[in-house]
Amino acid sequence: MLATRAGRRERKGRLQNWLDSCTIANRLSGAQDFQGSRSAQPRRRAVDQHMEPFDETGASGGCARASYEQLERWLNEVEPDLLASRRAQAELLFRRIGITFAVYGAEEASERLIPFDILPRILERREWATLEQGLIQRVRAINLFLADLYRGREIVAAGVIPPDLIYRNPAFRPEMTNWRVPHGIYVHVAGIDIVRTGEDDLYVLEDNVRTPSGVSYMLENREVMLRLFPELFTMHKVAPIEDYPDHLHATLRSVAPPAASANPVVALLTPGQYNSAFYEHSFLADKLGVELVEGSDLFVRDDVVYMRTTEGPRRVDVIYRRIDDEFLDPLEFRPDSQLGVPGLMGAYRAGNVTLANAVGTGVADDKAIYSYMPDVIRFYLGEKPLLQNVPTWRCREPEALSHVLAHLEELVVKEVNGSGGYGMLVGPHATKAQIAEFAAKLSSNPANFIAQPTLALSTCPISLAEGVAPRHVDLRPFVLQGANGVQIVPGGLTRVAMTENSLIVNSSQGGGTKDTWVIDDSAAA
Amino acid sequence: MLSRSADNLYWLARYMERADFIARILHASRRLAALPKAYGGAENEWESVLISAGAAAAFHASGRPLDEFNVVDFLTFAPENPGSILNCVEHARANGRAVRTALTIEMWETINDGYLAMKALDTARVAHDGEEFGRFLDFVKRMSLAYDGGVYRTMLRNEAYWFSRVGLFIERGDNTARLLDVKYHVLLPEKEVVGGSLDYFQWSAVLRAVSAHTAYSWVYRESLKPWLVADLLILRPEMPRSLISCCEAAARHLDRLARSHGRQGPAQRHAHALHGKLEVLSIDNVLQGGLHEFIQDFITENNKLGTLVCEQYLF
Numbered sequence: 001m002l003a004t005r006a007g008r009r010e011r012k013g014r015l016q017n018w019l020d021s022c023t024i025a026n027r028l029s030g031a032q033d034f035q036g037s038r039s040a041q042p043r044r045r046a047v048d049q050h051m052e053p054f055d056e057t058g059a060s061g062g063c064a065r066a067s068y069e070q071l072e073r074w075l076n077e078v079e080p081d082l083l084a085s086r087r088a089q090a091e092l093l094f095r096r097i098g099i100t101f102a103v104y105g106a107e108e109a110s111e112r113l114i115p116f117d118i119l120p121r122i123l124e125r126r127e128w129a130t131l132e133q134g135l136i137q138r139v140r141a142i143n144l145f146l147a148d149l150y151r152g153r154e155i156v157a158a159g160v161i162p163p164d165l166i167y168r169n170p171a172f173r174p175e176m177t178n179w180r181v182p183h184g185i186y187v188h189v190a191g192i193d194i195v196r197t198g199e200d201d202l203y204v205l206e207d208n209v210r211t212p213s214g215v216s217y218m219l220e221n222r223e224v225m226l227r228l229f230p231e232l233f234t235m236h237k238v239a240p241i242e243d244y245p246d247h248l249h250a251t252l253r254s255v256a257p258p259a260a261s262a263n264p265v266v267a268l269l270t271p272g273q274y275n276s277a278f279y280e281h282s283f284l285a286d287k288l289g290v291e292l293v294e295g296s297d298l299f300v301r302d303d304v305v306y307m308r309t310t311e312g313p314r315r316v317d318v319i320y321r322r323i324d325d326e327f328l329d330p331l332e333f334r335p336d337s338q339l340g341v342p343g344l345m346g347a348y349r350a351g352n353v354t355l356a357n358a359v360g361t362g363v364a365d366d367k368a369i370y371s372y373m374p375d376v377i378r379f380y381l382g383e384k385p386l387l388q389n390v391p392t393w394r395c396r397e398p399e400a401l402s403h404v405l406a407h408l409e410e411l412v413v414k415e416v417n418g419s420g421g422y423g424m425l426v427g428p429h430a431t432k433a434q435i436a437e438f439a440a441k442l443s444s445n446p447a448n449f450i451a452q453p454t455l456a457l458s459t460c461p462i463s464l465a466e467g468v469a470p471r472h473v474d475l476r477p478f479v480l481q482g483a484n485g486v487q488i489v490p491g492g493l494t495r496v497a498m499t500e501n502s503l504i505v506n507s508s509q510g511g512g513t514k515d516t517w518v519i520d521d522s523a524a525a
Numbered sequence: 526m527l528s529r530s531a532d533n534l535y536w537l538a539r540y541m542e543r544a545d546f547i548a549r550i551l552h553a554s555r556r557l558a559a560l561p562k563a564y565g566g567a568e569n570e571w572e573s574v575l576i577s578a579g580a581a582a583a584f585h586a587s588g589r590p591l592d593e594f595n596v597v598d599f600l601t602f603a604p605e606n607p608g609s610i611l612n613c614v615e616h617a618r619a620n621g622r623a624v625r626t627a628l629t630i631e632m633w634e635t636i637n638d639g640y641l642a643m644k645a646l647d648t649a650r651v652a653h654d655g656e657e658f659g660r661f662l663d664f665v666k667r668m669s670l671a672y673d674g675g676v677y678r679t680m681l682r683n684e685a686y687w688f689s690r691v692g693l694f695i696e697r698g699d700n701t702a703r704l705l706d707v708k709y710h711v712l713l714p715e716k717e718v719v720g721g722s723l724d725y726f727q728w729s730a731v732l733r734a735v736s737a738h739t740a741y742s743w744v745y746r747e748s749l750k751p752w753l754v755a756d757l758l759i760l761r762p763e764m765p766r767s768l769i770s771c772c773e774a775a776a777r778h779l780d781r782l783a784r785s786h787g788r789q790g791p792a793q794r795h796a797h798a799l800h801g802k803l804e805v806l807s808i809d810n811v812l813q814g815g816l817h818e819f820i821q822d823f824i825t826e827n828n829k830l831g832t833l834v835c836e837q838y839l840f
Contacts, residue, residue: 273623286626297529308528310684310838311786 054198054458067122070235083463086228090118093224115512117462121494128518134386136486139190139479142364144380146186150176160375171362181358182257183483188356190479196458203388207365211322215478216280218493221515239490239518245287251482255354256317264317266290271323271339300343303350318354325359368416396447404451408435411451472497474505490518530624531688532839537620538692544613545669546700548662553734571596577707602648614640627685631675639668690778695831698771706820728754735766756808772800792833
């Protein structure tokens with residue numbers, strides 16, 4: 001049994017222990033860094049159903065699931081020394097591929113080195129196909145939702161979403177109302193965080209549709225795995241992901257303003273080398289073969305954006321911007337922004353440049369809006385949502401409020417616009433006094449809160465010096481949406497909580513990553 | 526390419542070259558300052574080092590007493606001296622980091638490793654300990670050689686390379702000219718006393734600073750003559766640090782840029798004019814017109830070339 005090599009026997013009967021150590025989600029609103037300080041919510045119902053978290057290898061069900069059969073056989077055959085040497089090699093490769101490319105010094109680089117686990121997470125094509133359909137549906141719906149919010153607002157008129165959730169949302173941008181972005185596309189790149197609690201139970205934990213990050217790690221992880229385990233790739237027929245930069249480039253070019261030339265110029269706008277994600281920005285610009293620009297490299301004349309080059313001004317048609325809305329244009333948003341380009345919004349509204357993602361998309365990935373996402377899908381697509389939402393009680397609704405108040409010790413209660421874990425209650429971890437105090441706060445302003453159950457994240461095996469052991473994981477697939485359709489490279493970034501029993505997958509708190517494989521179904525192979 | 530990237534590459538090259546130059550003049554001066562007075566060792570040696578490094582005003586403003594330790598420390602490590610070796614390497618790294626994707630791994634690793642090694646130094650000890658300091662100067666020269674080799678051997682021959690070379694040669698010309706200017710009085714012929722000049726060691730120090738001691742022997746096959754030292758450093762095209770070589774190389778790389786962009790500009794015209802002027806000169810002309818005036822004029826014109834490049838390409 002794959003996961004029994006280390007730790008599993010010991011874990012049995014420790015469910016209560018595990019539950020106690022469940023760490024509960026909070027989310028940095030606006031920050032879509034995959035390293036951001038938020039984690040997954042364990043879900044009590046799932047725990048009750050399965051008694052322990054879903055083991056993706058199938059170990060908890062008594063027999064290996066088909067997707068992991070070959071890996072398990074391979075692991076049983078290899079010398080333990082081999083795994084140790086591959087782990088060391090992986091570390092070395094990351095320093096070479098990652099760090100020698102990176103723009104950091106030795107000390108900064110070791111901080112940046114996110115733990116990497118050498119065992120792949122494996123999904124069968126059939127499982128991926130379900131997920132893929134769900135992701136496409138979700139991102140299409142989010143796009144239609146944004147197009148509606150900034151123009152007709154039918155969904156508000158129909159009473160599906162209360163107007164104050166839109167108008168009083170800090171991420172809502174009145175500057176975007178009543179005009180159409182090029183090709184009607186608002187979300188060009190989305191990172192949808194997925195957790196799994198059972199064979200068929202996939203939940204969206206959150207939608208990231210502002211400037212989601214982490215894709216460089218997805219690509220690097222695969223490069224490292226290809227070098228480390230060529231034999232496993234021969235065995236598994238893993239779907240390639242290396243074409244992501246090509247798809248991204250095609251997506252960005254497809255949304256160039258109609259007036260642009262047949263060969264539109266794309267640039268990647270970064271806040272600069274001191275930004276924590278600068279490595280990813282320069283990595284992507286390099287892979288895309290586009291200029292990596294800072295605000296000061298661009299200027300706007302007569303509503304047209306140019307970059308300053310050694311051959312004079314060069315017109316820019318599409319900007320893949322990795323800076324937040326409020327820093328984009330000091331004339332319209334924060335006047336103290338040194339990162340933006342004065343006049344950029346004017347050029348945008350004049351239809352002379354496309355910003356990817358569009359301005360104001362944050363209104364769709366907000367905590368309060370999240371709970372309406374199944375309704376949003378039904379409203380715009382007339383379809384049943386393929387991916388589940390984590391059940392969310394909106395405390396603004398009296399019935400929900402009374403339920404939440406009665407079950408505070410089991411739930412996670414968050415402020416709608418809170419961030420960084422401030423102002424939230426983690427029921428299973430709180431003292432009676434804290435719960436009482438929070439109940440008072442909640443009752444005085446219920447509209448400011450939502451509540452969710454705790455979720456038991458699925459586990460995957462990781463390779464440690466002590467052997468192979470299960471750890472909790474989540475998944476961030478990257479969804480591209482252009483005038484040429486929706487594209488998702490198979491897989492995504494799997495984040496793993498490296499500490500035993502921990503549910504915290506964030507790299508800032510010891511979380512790591514692993515390569516994610518979508519393989520042909522065993523039946524088909 | 527982005528003007529900012531060109532700007533970063535240009536200054537990256539200039540700062541690396543400057544760090545190398547300061548290490549070289551410090552090396553030569555330590556030798557000279559260690560000589561007895563009768564052999565040309567002079568107390569004002571440290572003042573002239575400061576002047577050639579272009580740091581005299583900053584040094585005096587710092588209020589430090591003028592002695593070996595203070596000059597060495599100021600030119601090497603002082604955070605308040607924008608042109609100290611440490612600051613040069615730090616500026617070089619910041620420029621390189623901003624255009625990381627335009628550099629090859631070899632270039633970046635040389636700068637980054639060099640920078641990290643320097644950051645880890647106990648600077649007070651190195652500045653006090655002659656032996657340690659000698660090793661440090663060798664380290665700086667080796668870093669600059671490795672960097673230059675990395676540029677030459679690994680960079681694509683495109684805009685990035687040409688801008689980087691233009692920066693290098695403008696900086697190198699400036700450095701050679703400054704060195705000559707500080708020493709011009711000892712290079713004048715009337716100062717010569719055949720066979721036993723006090724200045725002999727001054728000349729040889731000038732040559733050593735630009736690694737041209739052996740080159741001199743190969744080119745002239747004569748004992749050291751000050752006007753020939755001046756000739757070597759100003760007019761000899763085979764001498765890689767001579768003013769004429771630097772001008773020629775800057776013009777050549779500017780031509781490559783012009784060809785790839787399909788148009789000439791004021792920078793190209795100026796570089797060619799400067800080079801053409803040197804080509805028709807003999808060292809006698811130079812000395813007749815006044816060596817000091819000639820060098821001052823060159824420094825001005827060379828700076829103007831730098832300004833024209835910035836105006837034409839870097840905004």
